[in-house]
Amino acid sequence: MAHEATHDHHDHHHAPQGFFQRWVMSTNHKDIGTLYLIFSLTMFFVGGSFAMVIRAELFKPGLQLVQPAFFNEMTTMHALVMIFGAIMPAFVGLGNWMIPLMIGAPDMALPRMNNLSFWILPFAFTLLLSTLFLPGGGPAGGWTMYPPLSLQSDSLAYVVFAIHLMGISSIMGAINIIATILNMRAPGMDLLKMPVFVWSWLITAFLLIAVMPVLAGAVTMLLTDKYFGTSFFNPHGGGDPVLYQHVFWFFGHPEVYIMILPAFGIISEIVPTFARKPIFGYKAMVYAIASIAFLSFIVWAHHMFAVGLPLGADIFFMYATMLIAVPTGVKVFNWVATMWGGSMTFETPMLFAIAFIILFTIGGFSGLMLALVPADFQYHDTYFVVAHFHYVLVTGAAFAIMAATYYWLPKWTGHMYSEFWGKVHFWCSVVFVNVLFFPQHFLGLAGMPRRIPDYNVAFANFNMISSIGGFLFGASQLIFLGVIVHCVFFSKKKAADRVWESAKGLEWTVPSPAPHHTFEVPPVVHDEELAHGHVND
Amino acid sequence: MAIVLALGAGIAQADPHPWQLNLTRGVTTWSGEPYFLNNVAFGVCVVIGVLVFGAMFIAMFRFRKSRGAVPEKWSHNTTVEIVWTTIPVIILMVLAYLATRGLVSFANTTGAQMTVKVTGYQWKWRYDYVDYQGKPISKVGFMSKLDALSDKTRQLGSGLDPYAVKTGNENTYLLNVDKPLVLPIHTKVRFVITSDDVIHSWFVPAFGWKMDAIPGIVNTAWTNINVPGTYRGQCAELCGQDHGFMPIVVKAVSRADFAKWLAKQEQASAPAPAAPPAAASSAAAPVAVASVQGGNG
Numbered sequence A: 001m002a003h004e005a006t007h008d009h010h011d012h013h014h015a016p017q018g019f020f021q022r023w024v025m026s027t028n029h030k031d032i033g034t035l036y037l038i039f040s041l042t043m044f045f046v047g048g049s050f051a052m053v054i055r056a057e058l059f060k061p062g063l064q065l066v067q068p069a070f071f072n073e074m075t076t077m078h079a080l081v082m083i084f085g086a087i088m089p090a091f092v093g094l095g096n097w098m099i100p101l102m103i104g105a106p107d108m109a110l111p112r113m114n115n116l117s118f119w120i121l122p123f124a125f126t127l128l129l130s131t132l133f134l135p136g137g138g139p140a141g142g143w144t145m146y147p148p149l150s151l152q153s154d155s156l157a158y159v160v161f162a163i164h165l166m167g168i169s170s171i172m173g174a175i176n177i178i179a180t181i182l183n184m185r186a187p188g189m190d191l192l193k194m195p196v197f198v199w200s201w202l203i204t205a206f207l208l209i210a211v212m213p214v215l216a217g218a219v220t221m222l223l224t225d226k227y228f229g230t231s232f233f234n235p236h237g238g239g240d241p242v243l244y245q246h247v248f249w250f251f252g253h254p255e256v257y258i259m260i261l262p263a264f265g266i267i268s269e270i271v272p273t274f275a276r277k278p279i280f281g282y283k284a285m286v287y288a289i290a291s292i293a294f295l296s297f298i299v300w301a302h303h304m305f306a307v308g309l310p311l312g313a314d315i316f317f318m319y320a321t322m323l324i325a326v327p328t329g330v331k332v333f334n335w336v337a338t339m340w341g342g343s344m345t346f347e348t349p350m351l352f353a354i355a356f357i358i359l360f361t362i363g364g365f366s367g368l369m370l371a372l373v374p375a376d377f378q379y380h381d382t383y384f385v386v387a388h389f390h391y392v393l394v395t396g397a398a399f400a401i402m403a404a405t406y407y408w409l410p411k412w413t414g415h416m417y418s419e420f421w422g423k424v425h426f427w428c429s430v431v432f433v434n435v436l437f438f439p440q441h442f443l444g445l446a447g448m449p450r451r452i453p454d455y456n457v458a459f460a461n462f463n464m465i466s467s468i469g470g471f472l473f474g475a476s477q478l479i480f481l482g483v484i485v486h487c488v489f490f491s492k493k494k495a496a497d498r499v500w501e502s503a504k505g506l507e508w509t510v511p512s513p514a515p516h517h518t519f520e521v522p523p524v525v526h527d528e529e530l531a532h533g534h535v536n537d
Numbered sequence B: 001m002a003i004v005l006a007l008g009a010g011i012a013q014a015d016p017h018p019w020q021l022n023l024t025r026g027v028t029t030w031s032g033e034p035y036f037l038n039n040v041a042f043g044v045c046v047v048i049g050v051l052v053f054g055a056m057f058i059a060m061f062r063f064r065k066s067r068g069a070v071p072e073k074w075s076h077n078t079t080v081e082i083v084w085t086t087i088p089v090i091i092l093m094v095l096a097y098l099a100t101r102g103l104v105s106f107a108n109t110t111g112a113q114m115t116v117k118v119t120g121y122q123w124k125w126r127y128d129y130v131d132y133q134g135k136p137i138s139k140v141g142f143m144s145k146l147d148a149l150s151d152k153t154r155q156l157g158s159g160l161d162p163y164a165v166k167t168g169n170e171n172t173y174l175l176n177v178d179k180p181l182v183l184p185i186h187t188k189v190r191f192v193i194t195s196d197d198v199i200h201s202w203f204v205p206a207f208g209w210k211m212d213a214i215p216g217i218v219n220t221a222w223t224n225i226n227v228p229g230t231y232r233g234q235c236a237e238l239c240g241q242d243h244g245f246m247p248i249v250v251k252a253v254s255r256a257d258f259a260k261w262l263a264k265q266e267q268a269s270a271p272a273p274a275a276p277p278a279a280a281s282s283a284a285a286p287v288a289v290a291s292v293q294g295g296n297g
Helices: A002-011 A019-024 A029-057 A068-103 A111-133 A156-183 A196-227 A241-258 A261-275 A282-298 A311-323 A325-339 A348-371 A373-379 A383-413 A419-445 A457-490 B002-009 B032-062 B078-107 B148-153 B255-269 B277-296
Strands: B114-121 B124-132 B141-144 B181-184 B189-195 B200-204 B209-213 B219-223 B229-235 B248-253
Touching: A019 A029, A029 A068, A029 A111, A029 A383, A029 A457, A068 A111, A068 A156, A068 A196, A068 A241, A068 A261, A068 A383, A111 A156, A156 A196, A196 A241, A196 A261, A196 A282, A241 A282, A261 A282, A261 A325, A261 A348, A261 A383, A282 A311, A282 A325, A311 A325, A311 A348, A311 A373, A311 B078, A325 A348, A325 B032, A325 B078, A348 A373, A348 A383, A348 A419, A348 B032, A373 A419, A373 B032, A373 B078, A373 B209, A383 A419, A383 A457, A419 A457, B032 B078, B114 B181, B114 B200, B114 B209, B124 B255, B181 B255, B189 B200, B189 B209, B200 B248, B209 B219, B248 B255
Parallel strands: B114 B189, B181 B248
Antiparallel strands: B114 B124, B124 B141, B189 B219, B200 B209, B200 B229, B229 B248
């Protein structure tokens, strides 16, 4: 009996054996984190395949492959899937895996809710993607769903319901992260000793709770306008189409930062590790994230400079937007200062982090240019904007997620990934992503509008270059998939507990792979173990 | 090589042209503002980029473990942090000043000598001439939609070559219409822009701006064209399946030519007269032309 009891107790430390029990009924932050990451990788390829359709149609002038209506479905779905299906769940997955490990907590604060918030997502995306196979087709009015155009779509109800589900999932995830960070830190893990990644997620979670209900409200009004005869956005009934844009972008701009702040956190973990030097200006980094988050609430109308805002509004939103350059600049300068005087090596996570800093900054530059209203009258809704937000979302958010994957994959799996193939993936990605998106700046400056399936021959050269870059960038991501599959299932090379020579933080004190349960007894936090333990600045 | 050539030839070519790398300078009294601001902001970004990325590359080169670099311990420097917070603020203030100047001049739609109403439809534009030189114009208005050749060529699997769609020497595939908007040069033209269905956006790069056409709302904008010519643009707000196929063409002509053109339009749209007033109406038209030209003089 005694033996059995011990055995039971022992079992408790391991994952449940049944597949269904382990993955569908899981309340374990690591398993749910893994589910989020797998889901996000799947959606990355689904959204990527839509992008391939877009770039194939834009390969040369004239329509060769798809009808314009379907092209619009592709642009709309590409954005919705990438934003809500790939980038956001990837960050939630990383947060799920790493936050408890980084703050010395045994699990997330609300494990059952954690399970629910993940398992809503596959249903939401099944609903969203199913519209492509229904009569009337998928949503084709852009991911921003501006009325009155979005009200012409037959699939509006499906999309709205899918967005409601995604919103519920995000809000639950955010509540969970806040509850975990505020309540479950190990003794000695003061707020200002937390890793920057944890800080970035804490702030991001507040943004999510603040703005996801706003999006839900906006799309619900679309729904009632279409099906219940209301006139929120219908001028014939006294409504105002521009009201929707204000409400949408009040969500939409913080949403943009929801997709980049955790990336800042990731880069702030990786750069000090591979520079073997503590992060420069820890407190400034934290305050910069907080100021960017605050500013994100007062800049929304910079997406709407062409709707005919009053002069005063144009000026206010221009100045507020330009201000964001200051804390963002501080972050970039601090990363560079972290490298200065360090002792650098260039493993794959560091390569992606460096590419992030350079290419995200280029996206920031075009963002600054877009903030200048008279210039924005030219840039708005052209390919210049497309280039801008792909620099911040692909070489920004997605590169940070890839960096994080390489950085923590050995901790998750207990095996080293193939450094050679990781570097091949990096170099292919970084070259082709620029071939893909850099020429789009020129197209935009020359006046090519966004979201068009066909164009004048003057735009042909750069579009063809961009498409070639697109196909090769897409193909490069198959290498990423290969590296991950190899690392998880086939790699023979065991990872050390402290995977990287100079890595600091509690996550490196647990074995690799991280056992099913960690920190059941709160760890004793030694300041010198932490990346930012002795920071007084 | 091709890029260098294109850059050199850029001034002579109509925009957009192949390998175009920068905004057009535009042809109006205001269109230089976004162009100037774009160039200044780009220059600022290049300088900051060279400094930041330069420092980064030096760091990556000098402070490599493989070169035996030993990591330093410092993680803070208040002076440096104050400097790199203050300098960007100063740069931003300069940019904000320049941008505000351009914005204020754009917002001033007063003193216009002409008003044109632009209405967006799925998927064509309507232009109505409201007044000119202080006189109301009645019944001069028309729809403007994609030209027939582009429309035939752009059909999926049409087998027609987009490169063969030409107006003179210029390729006008998807950038040509059946009936262009005709405007006089050296005249401050006020646009009132709206839509009849979904949101569109009226965008002619050579004018330096775009303005959304929104149902239930009337937006205003203005232009004052310096150079006669044909200027092409496109709808810039997603408006449904044929969003990419509702171009804008503006033909800018001298004021004398415009007066003639306008008189012809007014005549054409005048109500079909009963038997005797045929002479009267044809007599009235020259008077109108004369008075318009008198106003110009």
